[in-house]
Amino acid sequence: MVLWRPIFDGLAHCMCSEVSYGNSEGVGCIKQRGGIVALRAILLRHGHKFSVSQWKVIMNNVILPAIQVAIENDITPVTRIISESPIVSNLDFFSDPLTLPPPIDNEGLQKFVEVTQHLIRYVLILFIFYFLIIITLILVFLY
Numbered sequence: 001m002v003l004w005r006p007i008f009d010g011l012a013h014c015m016c017s018e019v020s021y022g023n024s025e026g027v028g029c030i031k032q033r034g035g036i037v038a039l040r041a042i043l044l045r046h047g048h049k050f051s052v053s054q055w056k057v058i059m060n061n062v063i064l065p066a067i068q069v070a071i072e073n074d075i076t077p078v079t080r081i082i083s084e085s086p087i088v089s090n091l092d093f094f095s096d097p098l099t100l101p102p103p104i105d106n107e108g109l110q111k112f113v114e115v116t117q118h119l120i121r122y123v124l125i126l127f128i129f130y131f132l133i134i135i136t137l138i139l140v141f142l143y
Contacts, residue, residue, distance in 0.1 A: 012066035
């Protein structure tokens with residue numbers, strides 16, 4: 001749990017970020033939504049590794065306080081009311097759940113890893129190339 005706590009705290013901080021307040025359209029909520037989706041994916045994939053007491057700490061000390069802060073600080077205007085009844089609104093929220101994160105051996109994830117490794121190698125080669133050019137120019141101008 002100790003290793004997971006900074007990750008959970010960082011994602012909870014994203015959930016209650018003030019970056020998007022006042023901007024309810026476009027990419028204004030991307031930091032908050034990204035924090036929520038990443039936290040959800042981690043808990044779905046690795047949640048079985050936590051004990052009941054660890055889940056209690058995660059919920060009571062990280063997730064619920066972040067949601068509370070986000071709700072208290074949110075000043076975005078209401079754009080529409082789905083229902084007068086909170087029960088119906090809550091059911092509407094659950095009608096379209098997010099999909100589960102892909103498994104570790106997913107072909108798309110494997111391709112992403114492969115492309116990322118090639119890009120890292122390419123960037124490293126470019127960095128070395130530019131570094132050598134700068135060193136060469138410095139040596140030329142010094143002598």
